[in-house]
Amino acid sequence: MISEAEFRQNLELLQEQLANACGSANRSIEEVQILPVTKNWPIEAVHYAQRAGFSRVGENRVQEAIEKQVGIEGINWDLIGHLQSNKAKLVAGRFSRVQTVDSSKVLNKLNQALEKSNDQLGIFIQVNTGKDPAKAGLAEEECKSLLEEAMGFSTIRIEGLMTIAPFAPNEPTIARDAFSKLRILRDRLSSQFNLPLTELSMGMSGDLQEAVMEGSTMIRVGSGLFGHRS
Numbered sequence: 532m533i534s535e536a537e538f539r540q541n542l543e544l545l546q547e548q549l550a551n552a553c554g555s556a557n558r559s560i561e562e563v564q565i566l567p568v569t570k571n572w573p574i575e576a577v578h579y580a581q582r583a584g585f586s587r588v589g590e591n592r593v594q595e596a597i598e599k600q601v602g603i604e605g606i607n608w609d610l611i612g613h614l615q616s617n618k619a620k621l622v623a624g625r626f627s628r629v630q631t632v633d634s635s636k637v638l639n640k641l642n643q644a645l646e647k648s649n650d651q652l653g654i655f656i657q658v659n660t661g662k663d664p665a666k667a668g669l670a671e672e673e674c675k676s677l678l679e680e681a682m683g684f685s686t687i688r689i690e691g692l693m694t695i696a697p698f699a700p701n702e703p704t705i706a707r708d709a710f711s712k713l714r715i716l717r718d719r720l721s722s723q724f725n726l727p728l729t730e731l732s733m734g735m736s737g738d739l740q741e742a743v744m745e746g747s748t749m750i751r752v753g754s755g756l757f758g759h760r761s
C-alpha cells in the first residue's frame with residue numbers, strides 16, 4: 532500500500548481537480564464532499580483518511596468494514612456496495628448510512644434490525660440511471676414507491692440518491708447523462724414529497740468532473756486517493 536505522504540499528495544491533487552471542476556461548474560468547493568473509499572485496503576487507509584481530517588469513509592463489503600471498525604473511533608461508515616438482505620442485521624448500529632438501498636426487501640430488513648437495536652440509519656436510494664445491466668439500483672420509475680415506503684419508517688432518514696455511472700472512460704457524455712438524470716429525478720421527487728433529498732452521491736475517480744457539473748454533493752474516491760492494487 533502507498534505511504535501516508537503519497538496519500539497526502541494524492542489528496543492534494545484530488546482537491547485541485549475538484550476545485551477546477553467546481554470552478555467550471557460555477558459551484559463552491561464546500562458543496563462537494565469527498566468520501567474516501569477504503570475498500571480492499573488495510574485499516575491503515577482509514578487511519579490516513581482520519582489523520583487528514585475525514586470523519587467518514589466508504590466501504591463496499593459489510594464484513595470487511597466490520598473487521599476494520601474494531602479499534603477505530605470517530606469514523607462514520609457508509610456502505611457503498613450492494614447489501615444482501617440477510618446482512619441487513621449486521622448494518623444496524625455499525626454503519627451510519629447505506630448508499631445502496633434498492634429494494635423493499637432490504638429496506639424492510641433494515642427497518643426490522645434498526646427497531647430491534649433502537650438505532651437510526653441514513654439511506655440513499657441507488658438508482659441505475661445509466662441503465663447499465665452490470666449495475667445494481669432501481670429504474671428511475673421505481674423510485675417513487677420505494678421512497679414512499681421508506682418515508683413510513685421512523686428508523687430511516689432518507690438523505691438522497693446515489694448512482695454509479697456506466698464505465699465508459701472514452702465517452703464522458705454517457706456518465707454525464709446518467710448524473711444529469713439522477714439530479715432531475717431528485718428534483719422531481721423532492722418537490723413531489725416535500726423532502727429535502729440533499730445528497731447526490733455520484734462521481735468516482737474517473738468521472739468526478741462530469742458529476743460535479745451535474746450537481747454531485749458527494750464524490751466517492753478510491754483509486755484517486757489510494758492508488759490501484761498491484
Ligand SMILES: *Cc1c(COP(=O)(O)O)cnc(C)c1O
Pocket residue numbers: 568570591611612695735736737751752753754755
Ligand atoms: C470502488 C467504488 C468507488 C471508488 O472507485 P474509484 O474508481 O476507485 O474511485 C466508488 N463507488 C463505489 C460504489 C465503489 O464500489
